[in-house]
Amino acid sequence: MKTELIYGLHSVQALLKSAPQRIRKLMLLNGRDDQKLQKFVSFAEREEIPLERWSRAKLDGLVADGNHQGVVAECERGELHDEAFLFALLERLEQPPFLLVLDGVTDPHNLGACLRSAEAAGVHAVIVPKDNSASLTGVARKVACGAAEVLPLIPVTNLARTLNKLRDQGVWLQGAAGEATIDLYQADLKGPLGIVMGAEGDGLRRLTRETCDGLISIPMAGEVSSLNVSVATGVCLFEAVRQRR
Numbered sequence: 001m002k003t004e005l006i007y008g009l010h011s012v013q014a015l016l017k018s019a020p021q022r023i024r025k026l027m028l029l030n031g032r033d034d035q036k037l038q039k040f041v042s043f044a045e046r047e048e049i050p051l052e053r054w055s056r057a058k059l060d061g062l063v064a065d066g067n068h069q070g071v072v073a074e075c076e077r078g079e080l081h082d083e084a085f086l087f088a089l090l091e092r093l094e095q096p097p098f099l100l101v102l103d104g105v106t107d108p109h110n111l112g113a114c115l116r117s118a119e120a121a122g123v124h125a126v127i128v129p130k131d132n133s134a135s136l137t138g139v140a141r142k143v144a145c146g147a148a149e150v151l152p153l154i155p156v157t158n159l160a161r162t163l164n165k166l167r168d169q170g171v172w173l174q175g176a177a178g179e180a181t182i183d184l185y186q187a188d189l190k191g192p193l194g195i196v197m198g199a200e201g202d203g204l205r206r207l208t209r210e211t212c213d214g215l216i217s218i219p220m221a222g223e224v225s226s227l228n229v230s231v232a233t234g235v236c237l238f239e240a241v242r243q244r245r
């Protein structure tokens, strides 16, 4: 059985809610009996999950970035989603699909921040290319603040092919690119939608860009040439949320 570590108050909390059966062991910071940790103690007792108290040094040794907030869960690896899962999910949806595509985002902090915003915006799934993308590391999960435990992340082998299949199903693909002439706030973001974001350094790849139905830009007033991808993701997604209400 492959296991992984999920840590941080929000991430472990989301795991407790969405997939408690995956948890094999909970490790809590020794001597920290505040209310925030008490609910994890109660949960472990109720579900008969082994609970260990660890020193800060030991927890820091387990979690490379030290950002565990006193709670770490050792759990079975989550289900790995694939393209078939995506299209099955679309069939089950009762609302128009709302998808986020990250075309080669490689920084786990950015991946985590995009997942967090996407979950908050009500996105149904996040699609990434299998290669040259950040994976769901502990850091990405921690930054996602629980979103990684509930929002499907779908790595696909051939992104352009998946995007074409989505278009065949009526999903309108809007690529975000700083140089696009259509302003985000003039674009129609209602209906079945995929917002496609580019990578930190290179932006959207040529084939991805060509596969999009339209390209949109976030108007920028200052001197910097682009926004961080997770910030741009939040701006685009929440304009879509506004229009879709």
Ligand SMILES: C[S@@+](CC[C@H](N)C(=O)[O-])C[C@H]1O[C@@H](n2cnc3c(N)ncnc32)[C@H](O)[C@@H]1O
Residues within 6 Å of the ligand: 175, 176, 177, 178, 179, 196, 197, 198, 199, 200, 201, 202, 203, 204, 216, 217, 218, 219, 220, 225, 226, 227, 228, 229, 230, 232, 233
């Ligand atoms: C850091 S930017 C990449 C900059 C890159 N040099 C380029 O030419 O696209 C990462 C991604 O964030 C999105 N982005 C950043 N600023 C944007 C803006 N003003 N309008 C639309 N998208 C933006 C785009 O999807 C972009 O590919």
